[in-house]
Amino acid sequence: MNEPVPVVRSFKRAPVIETVLSIQFTPISGFSIRHFGLYWSQIRHEFPRTETKPPILHLTEDFGAGGLKQSSPPLFDWIPEQVIRCWFLNEKRTAFLQLQHDRLLFNWQKIDDKDEYPRYPKLRGKFLEEWLRFSSFIESERLGKLAVDQCEVTYVNHIPYGEGWSSYNELDKVIPLWSGRTSGDFLKAPEKVGINVQYVMPENKGRLYVSLQPVITTKDGKEVLQLNLTARGAPASSSTADVFQWLDFGREWVVKGFTDFITTEMHKLWGREL
Numbered sequence: 001m002n003e004p005v006p007v008v009r010s011f012k013r014a015p016v017i018e019t020v021l022s023i024q025f026t027p028i029s030g031f032s033i034r035h036f037g038l039y040w041s042q043i044r045h046e047f048p049r050t051e052t053k054p055p056i057l058h059l060t061e062d063f064g065a066g067g068l069k070q071s072s073p074p075l076f077d078w079i080p081e082q083v084i085r086c087w088f089l090n091e092k093r094t095a096f097l098q099l100q101h102d103r104l105l106f107n108w109q110k111i112d113d114k115d116e117y118p119r120y121p122k123l124r125g126k127f128l129e130e131w132l133r134f135s136s137f138i139e140s141e142r143l144g145k146l147a148v149d150q151c152e153v154t155y156v157n158h159i160p161y162g163e164g165w166s167s168y169n170e171l172d173k174v175i176p177l178w179s180g181r182t183s184g185d186f187l188k189a190p191e192k193v194g195i196n197v198q199y200v201m202p203e204n205k206g207r208l209y210v211s212l213q214p215v216i217t218t219k220d221g222k223e224v225l226q227l228n229l230t231a232r233g234a235p236a237s238s239s240t241a242d243v244f245q246w247l248d249f250g251r252e253w254v255v256k257g258f259t260d261f262i263t264t265e266m267h268k269l270w271g272r273e274l
Helices: 033-043 120-140 168-173 240-261 264-269
Strands: 016-025 049-053 059-061 068-070 085-089 095-100 103-109 148-160 195-200 207-216 223-233
Touching (some): 016 120, 016 240, 033 095, 095 120, 120 240, 148 240, 207 240, 223 240
Antiparallel strands (some): 085 095
């Protein structure tokens, strides 16, 4: 697993404010409340804070008619141990692990303006370390081997007003997909715009989901454009090599998809690397 991470042209000043790497697996039979505590005891020195959240649905990409397949039962059918998702956060809350009975995730998030995006190779290395530790923990507790069925890579970007655009009438300066044209002259400039697009990866290896929505930031209450890109798909096998090879592939699709989705003017603004 010491293979070099594929080089992908990125941006010197990318507007990314959060990244998420996720590995989903077949629900672990016998995983209970005590296992959250036992696992936390192994990582508590680095992730001393905890929070409890509702679980994320178990979703897999389906290339039939539906597009997505939900494998999780309704919440009222779950046993209590399965209705929990635990966050284990570092002291500053810039990095945290999320754990539930069928998924392990690693997040980086920007808390203040001084926080620099640590770049994918570093995040990948840390997630690999935690995945190996978690896999070893599951085996030591005699809960079997993890059967991975889906991986995800998500990047969240915030594009503020005044950064290459100043109104929704100028959204085409950010997103070439948006023309703003209408067939008549009755509708004027839109007040808000939301976009959702999905793309199929080669050989049905997964999908790339792109969404653009106006949001209000919790930090300063200002409205920005939030551009989310999520790559989701199944690795060739549950081996660590195949799982992280898919994550590399998903990251490549997110970065190249982001590049294609925004204008060349924004490339220059954010310093696309040569």
